[in-house]
Every structure is written in C-alpha cells, then in structure tokens.
Amino acid sequence: MTSAPAESTPIPTAPTTPTLEARGVSKSFGSVDALIDVDFEVRTGEVMALVGDNGAGKSTLIKCIAGIHPLDGGEILFDGQKTSIHGPKDAVKLGIEVVYQDLALCDNLDVVQNMYLGREVRDFIGRLKEAPMEAQTADTLKSLRVTTISSIRQQVASLSGGQRQSVAIGRAVMWNSRVVILDEPTAALGVAQTEQVLALVRRLAEQGLAVVLISHNLHDIFEVADRITVLRLGRNVTIYDRRTTSQETVVHAITAGVPTKVAGITAE
Amino acid sequence: MSSEPATVEAAAPSYSLGAVARRRFEALKAGDVGTLPIIIGLILIVAFFYSKNSNYLSAGNFTNLMTQMAGVTTIAIGVVFVLLLGEIDLSIAYVSGIAGIVVAELQIPDSSWEVKGVVAIGIAVSITALIGGLQGSFVAFVGIPSFVVTLAGLLFWQGVILYVIGDAGVIIIEDTTINNVANYFFTDKAGFAIAAVAVALLAAATLAGVVSRRRHGIRTDNLVLVIAKLALIAGVLFGAVIWANKERGFPLAFLLVIIFLVFWTWVAERTTFGRHVYAVGGNAEAARRAGINVKRIQVQVFMISGLMAGFGGVIFAARLNSVDLNAGGGTLLLDAISAAVIGGTSLFGGRGRVISALMGALVISTVANGIDLLGYSSAIKYMVTGLILLAAVTLDAVSRRRLAQAGR
Numbered sequence: 045m046t047s048a049p050a051e052s053t054p055i056p057t058a059p060t061t062p063t064l065e066a067r068g069v070s071k072s073f074g075s076v077d078a079l080i081d082v083d084f085e086v087r088t089g090e091v092m093a094l095v096g097d098n099g100a101g102k103s104t105l106i107k108c109i110a111g112i113h114p115l116d117g118g119e120i121l122f123d124g125q126k127t128s129i130h131g132p133k134d135a136v137k138l139g140i141e142v143v144y145q146d147l148a149l150c151d152n153l154d155v156v157q158n159m160y161l162g163r164e165v166r167d168f169i170g171r172l173k174e175a176p177m178e179a180q181t182a183d184t185l186k187s188l189r190v191t192t193i194s195s196i197r198q199q200v201a202s203l204s205g206g207q208r209q210s211v212a213i214g215r216a217v218m219w220n221s222r223v224v225i226l227d228e229p230t231a232a233l234g235v236a237q238t239e240q241v242l243a244l245v246r247r248l249a250e251q252g253l254a255v256v257l258i259s260h261n262l263h264d265i266f267e268v269a270d271r272i273t274v275l276r277l278g279r280n281v282t283i284y285d286r287r288t289t290s291q292e293t294v295v296h297a298i299t300a301g302v303p304t305k306v307a308g309i310t311a312e
Numbered sequence: 313m314s315s316e317p318a319t320v321e322a323a324a325p326s327y328s329l330g331a332v333a334r335r336r337f338e339a340l341k342a343g344d345v346g347t348l349p350i351i352i353g354l355i356l357i358v359a360f361f362y363s364k365n366s367n368y369l370s371a372g373n374f375t376n377l378m379t380q381m382a383g384v385t386t387i388a389i390g391v392v393f394v395l396l397l398g399e400i401d402l403s404i405a406y407v408s409g410i411a412g413i414v415v416a417e418l419q420i421p422d423s424s425w426e427v428k429g430v431v432a433i434g435i436a437v438s439i440t441a442l443i444g445g446l447q448g449s450f451v452a453f454v455g456i457p458s459f460v461v462t463l464a465g466l467l468f469w470q471g472v473i474l475y476v477i478g479d480a481g482v483i484i485i486e487d488t489t490i491n492n493v494a495n496y497f498f499t500d501k502a503g504f505a506i507a508a509v510a511v512a513l514l515a516a517a518t519l520a521g522v523v524s525r526r527r528h529g530i531r532t533d534n535l536v537l538v539i540a541k542l543a544l545i546a547g548v549l550f551g552a553v554i555w556a557n558k559e560r561g562f563p564l565a566f567l568l569v570i571i572f573l574v575f576w577t578w579v580a581e582r583t584t585f586g587r588h589v590y591a592v593g594g595n596a597e598a599a600r601r602a603g604i605n606v607k608r609i610q611v612q613v614f615m616i617s618g619l620m621a622g623f624g625g626v627i628f629a630a631r632l633n634s635v636d637l638n639a640g641g642g643t644l645l646l647d648a649i650s651a652a653v654i655g656g657t658s659l660f661g662g663r664g665r666v667i668s669a670l671m672g673a674l675v676i677s678t679v680a681n682g683i684d685l686l687g688y689s690s691a692i693k694y695m696v697t698g699l700i701l702l703a704a705v706t707l708d709a710v711s712r713r714r715l716a717q718a719g720r
Contacts, residue, residue, distance in 0.1 A: 112601075133603050148601045152594035152662035153587075161591055162602030164584045171582050175528035182530075195335070 061124040062087050063254040064109070064140065064223045069118035071104055078104040080278045081118070086223060086254040091245060093265040093286075094258045096275035097298055102258050103145075105275070106225050110142045111135040139222035143212045145231060151201035155193060156181045158200055159215045184218045185210070188244055206237030213244055217253065224248055225256040230264055242268050262291045276301050332534050349707055350656060350671045353700070357675065361682030368685055371558035378556070379494055381677035382565035383408075383627040384644070388651035388669035389576050390444075390620030393613045395652055396580070396593045398661025399451065399458035401617045403465030404648055407443055408625030409473045409640025411436040415626055416635045417476075419487035429489025437622035443469070444618020445611055452610035466645070473639055482636040485629060493568070494631035497561035503553040506567060511546040518542060565627055569670070572623070576616075577666040589613060594662035624648075643694075650697065651676055654704040660712065675700060 062085035071079040079101045086092040096102050107113045109120060111129040119126055122138050129135050135142075149158050156174070159181045165173045181196050190210040193203065200208060209229055216224045226245060230238040246268050249255045259265050265272060266286060274281040274297040281301035284294060361368040387404055394401045418425060418432035427435070443465070450461045477483065485491055498506065518538060525532045532538075556562045580586035591599040592609050600606050628644075629635045655672030657664025676697060683693045 132601060136603065142601075144601065146597075148595070148598040150591045150594035150598050150662070153590060157587060157590075161587075161599070162604050164587055166584050170584055172584060172587060173524075175524045175530055178525075178530050179528045 060087060062121075063123060064256075065121040065124075066105070066109060067119050067121065069105065069108055069120070070116045071101075071108055071113055072116055078278050079108070082275065082278070082280055084109075084273055084280075086256050088222070088254050089249055089252055090270040091249045091255040091257055091268050093269035093272040094256055094275065095260070095262070095265065095272060095294065095298055096281075099277070100275040100298075101278040102275055103227065104278075106142060106227060106256070106258065109135065109225065110140060136219070139220060140225065141216035141219065141221040141223070142225045143209075143216050143227060143229060145228040149200045149208060149212055152199060154199050155185075155196040155203075155211055158211055159184070159218060161215070163219065180218070181214075184214050188214055188217070188247060190214060190244070192240075204237065205233050206240050209233065209237075209241050210244060213241070213248070217248060217251075221253065223254045223256065225258070227258045228260065229257070230259065230261060238264065262294060265294075266291060274298055274301055329534055329536060332537060347656060347667075347671060349704075350654070350668075350675065354671075354674060354678065357678050357682065361678070361685065364682075365685055368682055371555050373681065373685065374552075375497070375556050375559045375561070375563060377677055377681050378552075378566040379563045379631065380681065381673045382494065382563070382569050383624045383631065384647050384651055384676065385569050385670050385673040386572055386627060387621050387624035387644070387648040388655070388673055389572055389666055390617035390624075391648050391652040392655075392657050392664055392666050392669050393576075393580070393589060393616045394458070395657045395659060396589050396661060396664055397610060397613050398593045398596075399610070399613070400462065400649075400659075401444070401447070401458065401465075401614065401621075402462040402645060403443075403447060403469055404462075404617060404621040404624075405645035406466055406469035406473060406640040407440050407618055408621040408628065408644070409635070410443065410469055411440045411622035411625030412629035412635040412639045413473060413476055413483070414439055415490055415629055416483040416485050419485055419490055420483070421486060429487040432487070432490065433493070433626050436626060437619055440622030440625070441615045441619040444621070445615040447618070448611040448614025451614065452607035458614075470640070474637060477635065477637050477639070482634050484634045486633075490626070491630050491633050492564060494563075494565045494627050495633075496564040497556075498564065498567070499561060500557045503557055503562035504550075506562065507546075507549045507553045510549060510570070511542075514545060515542055565631075568623075568627070572620070573666060573670055576620075580666050585609070585612070590662055647673075647676055647697075650701045650704075653708070654700055656704070656708070658708050658712065659705065660708075663708075663712075672704075 064084075064086050066082065066084040069079055069082045069084070070077070082101065082105060084094070084105060094102050094105070104113065108115055109129070111131045111134050114130070120129055121127065122140075127134075127138060129138070129140075150161065153161070156178050160177050165177050167173060178196065185191075185193065185196065188210070190207075193207050193210070200211060203211065213224070213226070213229070229241050229245065233241060242264055245255060245257060249268075249270075257265065257269055269286050272284040272286055272289070272294060274284070274294065276298065281297045284297075358369070367373055387408055390404060391401065414436035415429075415432045417423075418427050418435060419429060420426060447458075447461050447465050450456050451458045522532050522535070522538065553562050580589065588599065588604045588609050591602070591604060592606050596606055599609075625640065629639070651672035652664070652669055653659060653672065654675050655664075655668025655670065657668045657672075679696055679700065680693055683690075683696065
C-alpha cells in the first residue's frame with residue numbers, strides 16, 4: 045500500500061523508477077498483431093491490474109515479459125536498466141515470477157515437490173534434500189498465512205482450487221522474487237476462496253513485491269489493485285488510479301476505449 | 313477434502329500410528345490404492361497354485377522362478393520410466409535381442425573381434441542405450457508419437473536380428489562370464505552375506521533419512537512403522553536366501569535385478585532427474601514452464617529404456633547360452649509392458665514406482681510358472697494374463713478418476 049502513486053489524474057507520472065517496465069512492445073503471430081507498441085509498468089509495493097477484453101493482448105504481454113514469447117519490437121527495463129529476456133530462465137533470474145491461469149502445477153506431485161519444481165535443492169551428486177525443502181515450504185506457506193492445507197506431502201490433485209492457487213502463488217514468492225504476475229488467479233474459484241486469494245495478493249504487495257494482476261473480474265480488481273492498465277485490441281488505452289475512477293469508466297475503456305499511446309511512461 | 317486447522321507446523325517428533333492409519337485410509341478412499349491390490353493378488357495366486365500342486369512352493373521351483381523372471385523384470389524397469397513419462401516403447405523386446413546378438417558375436421572364440429565377457433556386455437548395453445536415445449530423439453525433437461517411432465523400431469530391429477543370425481540360425485555363447493549372468497548361484501554363505509549387507513545398507517539409509525528430518529525439525533514417519541518395514545524387508549530377503557539355499561542357492565541374476573531395482577528407485581525418487589521425469593509425465597507444460605528441459609528428459613528416459621532392455625537381453629542370452637532367431641520375440645514385449653502396468657504404473661503418465669516392475673513380473677511369472685506346473689496349455693496362460701492386465705488397467709483408470717474427484 046505504501047509506494048503507490050497518489051495522483052488524481054488517470055495518467056500518473058513517475059516519481060520513482062518502476063521495478064518492471066515494458067516500452068513500445070510489439071508482437072505478432074503471423075498476420076495477427078497481438079501487441080502494437082504497448083507500454084506497461086509496475087512498481088514495488090503496488091498491485092497493478094492489467095485488464096482488457098478477450099484478445100486484448102494481456103496474456104501475450106505477460107508471456108513476452110516472462111520470456112515465453114520473444115519480442116518483435118520494443119524493450120523491457122528492470123529497475124530502469126534495459127534487459128534482454130530470451131527465455132523463462134532469464135525472467136526468473138531477474139526475479140519475475142508468473143502464476144499462470146492454468147496453474148502449471150503437476151497434479152501427481154505433492155505440495156513440496158511442486159513448490160520446488162525445476163529448482164530442487166540437491167547435494168553434489170544430485171540427491172534431493174527433502175528435509176530442507178519441506179521445512180522451507182512449511183515456512184513460506186505459513187508466512188503467507190495459507191493454513192487450510194492439511195499436509196504439504198499430499199498430492200496437489202487432492203487440493204481444492206483455492207488451495208492449488210495458494211500453492212502456485214507460494215511457489216512464485218519463495219524465490220526472492222521482485223515481480224509476481226498473476227494470470228486470472230480467481231477465475232475458477234468460489235466466493236470464499238476468491239476472498240482468500242485476493243487477501244493473499246494484497247499481502248504480497250505489502251511484503252514489498254511488485255504485483256501484476258490480470259483479471260476479467262472488475263470487482264476483484266477494485267478490491268485489491270492500486271492502478272489499472274487497460275489494453276484494447278493489442279494497444280494501450282490508459283492507466284487509471286483505482287481510487288479516483290469507477291468501474292463504469294474502466295468498463296467503457298475496455299469495451300470502447302480509444303487506443304492511444306500513453307504519454308508520460310515512455311521517456312523518449 | 314478436510315478443512316482441519318493447519319498441521320504444516322514443523323518440529324513435531326513423529327506421526328502417531330493412528331495418524332498414519334487414518335491418512336492411509338483417507339488416501340485409500342480417495343482412490344490411491346498403492347500396492348495393496350497387487351499383494352492381495354499375489355497371495356491369492358500363490359495360494360491357488362499351492363493348493364493344486366505342493367511343488368509350487370518348493371525350493372527348486374522357487375530358484376527357477378527367480379531366474380525366469382529376472383530378464384522380464386529388468387526390461388520392465390526401463391518400461392516403468394517410459395510409462396512415467398506418458399510414452400510407450402514397443403521396441404524393447406527386439407532391442408534386447410540386439411544386445412543378445414552383440415554379446416554373442418563379441419565372444420565368438422578366435423574371431424578377430426573377440427573381447428572379454430564383461431567388455432562384451434558393456435558394449436552391448438551401450439549400443440542398446442544409444443538405440444533408445446536415437447528413438448527418443450525422434451520423439452523429442454521431431455515430435456513423432458513414441459508409439460509410431462518405437463513401432464518402426466520394433467520392425468527394424470527384428471529385421472536386423474533376422475539379417476545377422478539368418479544363415480547360422482543360432483550363435484552359441486561359450487564365454488563363462490556371460491553365461492554366469494543367468495547361471496551362477498551363490499554359495500550358502502555368500503547368499504547370507506549379500507542379504508546381510510543389503511539389510512545393513514537399507515538400515516543406514518533409513519536412519520540417515522530420519523536424522524536429516526529431525527535436524528530440520530520436520531515430522532518423521534512413525535518409528536515403529538519404519539522399523540517394522542525394515543524388519544519385513546529383511547525377513548523377505550533372508551527368507552528368500554534360506555529357501556534358495558535348500559536348492560542351487562541364490563541366483564546372481566536375481567541379485568542383479570535387486571541392484572537394478574534399488575539403483576533406479578533411487579534415481580526415480582531421490583534425484584532431480586527422477587523428480588523431473590514425474591513432472592513431465594504429470595504435466596509436461598508445467599514442467600517446461602518450471603524451466604525443465606523436457607526434450608532432454610525424453611531422450612534420457614528412452615536411453616534408460618534401451619539400456620535396461622539391453623541388460624535384459626544379456627540375461628536371456630546367458631540363460632539359453634545362445635541367441636537364435638527368436639531373440640526378443642514371443643510374448644517378451646507384452647510381458648515386459650504388462651509387468652510394469654500390472655505392478656501399478658499408470659499408462660497415462662506420472663504415476664508409478666520402479667518396484668512395480670518387480671511386482672508385475674512376479675504376478676506374470678507366478679501365473680505362468682503355476683500354469684506350466686499344472687500342465688495347462690499356453691492358451692490358458694495367455695487368457696489369464698490378459699484378464700489380469702485388464703483388471704490392473706481398470707483399477708488404474710478407476711483410481712485416477714476417484715483421485716481427480718477428491719480434489720474438487
């Protein structure tokens with residue numbers, strides 16, 4: 045909650061350097077232009093919502109930032125420094141973690157195994173060190189106040205949707221990450237579980253992470269986001285401050301906003 | 313599932329017996345049947361054949377059974393890895409035949425390419441591992457379904473076997489090192505020594521695990537259960553040695569099987585590689601996003617499949633003291649795949665354990681051995697094995713569905 049800029053204009057200017065910034069990003073798949081000259085930024089301690097109708101380019105933008113798609117044009121800055129992200133590993137190295145809509149958990153593995161997937165703790169001959177992994181998993185979940193999972197040695201397949209989402213988020217924050225991107229984290233959840241996950245999202249920002257929240261659900265967004273970036277048809281519409289805008293305004297921007305290049309973010 | 317308050321807290325000494333039983337029962341209700349059905353099935357099979365013919369449990373038949381099943385179990389270990397990945401390898405039987413041919417060719421006395429037995433075995437399994445890697449590369453890099461790639465392999469390697477052996481019809485193996493793989497039996501004392509060393513190693517590994525968990529303040533498994541499990545394994549091992557010693561002794565071939573089982577179980581469950589195999593089999597896309605090199609894992613797993621098929625082929629060749637046109641033929645392919653599946657490894661990927669190769673091979677071999685002993689025809693043998701396979705796959709499908717439902 046601390047460092048979110050408090051401008052009342054829908055176009056906040058930048059007093060501090062954004063943790064993550066995308067400038068003029070373009071991406072096309074064959075003849076389809078998914079992103080055209082898109083700018084985006086998120087700062088430490090804030091929840092930046094990314095909204096737009098289907099096909100607006102939200103997921104494509106995220107995949108570009110996460111290194112899954114290579115950029116066709118534009119650049120990505122981390123802490124104000126130009127960086128090149130050539131694959132998921134580069135993004136992870138910078139401290140960018142993505143929690144995907146389809147969760148990307150392995151159902152057949154248990155909670156600890158999923159939390160450490162691809163980053164297992166091991167000794168010099170490649171043996172897994174289960175005990176420290178289990179202890180650290182318990183600590184992480186406890187620090188996020190995820191208390192509904194009865195055993196962290198149970199298969200993820202047997203968890204509820206909210207619990208699975210908590211595991212996925214827990215995995216993203218365990219690695220000293222700086223930016224956490226959540227793709228539709230509440231899409232498949234009931235009311236109570238949605239509340240749990242939103243509280244968790246808020247807590248991430250309070251712990252000093254830069255949080256990007258992609259969602260179709262404006263109710264969720266107005267509950268936790270500090271600022272709202274609207275995309276339409278692969279272009280920027282604008283950025284709103286949550287406290288000075290209304291759901292109607294955002295809906296209008298999503299459905300009929302005039303795609304414009306937002307001044308003030310691109311420091312040309 | 314339950315919404316009990318958090319039990320993720322660390323520093324508890326160990327789970328109580330009641331808690332373990334409750335958890336096991338919950339898992340059972342949720343569809344995770346584990347090895348229970350297979351153990352019950354085995355007991356029923358043994359009881360049935362023993363009631364028909366008391367020779368069934370004789371020491372002679374027991375040592376026979378152990379050497380009979382060694383080859384299939386070895387090949388099935390490789391199959392387990394392929395199935396864990398959600399792939400299939402249909403070439404294993406004829407690839408095992410290739411290994412047989414290579415050792416046989418390399419030991420031909422006074423030929424210009426004759427090498428020592430151990431070297432011949434090493435070359436043979438290296439070649440089959442490379443064959444597996446080659447087939448795996450087509451799966452991983454070209455994106456051809458493993459079913460098709462290894463079906464092509466099945467035809468091709470069968471052709472190679474016919475081509476190489478063609479005129480002679482058979483190659484006799486005279487090298488004692490090679491033949492000993494399947495025909496050497498340990499002396500009584502050596503058998504006991506092996507069992508003692510195995511139990512000691514297992515106990516040390518178990519103790520190390522408990523100590524490590526204690527040090528990190530995590531709950532350990534119930535100590536009574538841990539010791540009971542250890543005692544059970546020790547009992548089975550020593551029992552097998554005592555029983556085998558009444559006849560020819562404990563066979564080297566089965567010691568090899570145990571070594572393979574322990575090593576590959578360690579790889580599957582205690583190494584990063586094994587963890588990644590399970591991950592790719594469970595959700596390949598999730599594994600890729602977690603930074604796992606899925607293609608490399610695929611190639612490596614097919615190499616394991618080829619390697620173990622090679623070892624299996626050497627065991628078969630040694631058992632017959634020769635290779636002939638039937639090398640890798642017959643029901644070997646189906647026996648090896650059925651063994652892994654009956655033992656509890658899922659055809660859908662991501663679920664199963666290396667030990668299921670032994671469990672399934674035990675079922676298939678005890679049935680086959682019993683039916684032979686009672687003098688029934690192989691027609692009956694095929695029908696019974698087919699029904700058992702169907703039952704095992706049905707159980708797997710049902711338990712998967714229950715497990716998925718339990719999560720919602």
